[in-house]
Amino acid sequence: MQQxxxxxxxxxxxxxxxxxxxxAQxxxxxxxxxxxxNLQHIQAQILQQYPEIAVFYISFAVFAVILALPHSI
Structure with a gap:
């Protein structure tokens, strides 16, 4: 399983x-x-150098909303 x-x-x-x-590892x-x-730009740079990995990004504002969701969803 990929970490x-x-x-x-x-x-x-x-x-x-x-x-x-x-x-790189x-x-x-x-x-x-x-x-x-900036995240989009960094994602592109990393994928250009290391195309074999997956790179996802999320803004902190969206991440905070996800964390605030009830656990029952």
Whole structure:
């Protein structure tokens, strides 16, 4: 089973660097940050270098809404 690593703050700084480092090790990624446009750009960069992995992203605003949903859904 493929492991997916969740990285918060992935649009800049350490989060972005972690994303690239983990992608190089073959992990698929779920990137979370406030700036969705930056996430799209980072996703494209990572997939260009490491096309064999999966890279997903979600803005923090959407992630917060998902977390707030009742667990019964």
């Amino acid at each position: 997916v690593i969740v990285i918060t703050g992935a649009s800049a700084g350490l989060g972005k660097e972690f994303a690239f480092q983990l992608a 073959g992990f698929s990624l779920l990137l979370i940050a406030r700036r969705q446009q």
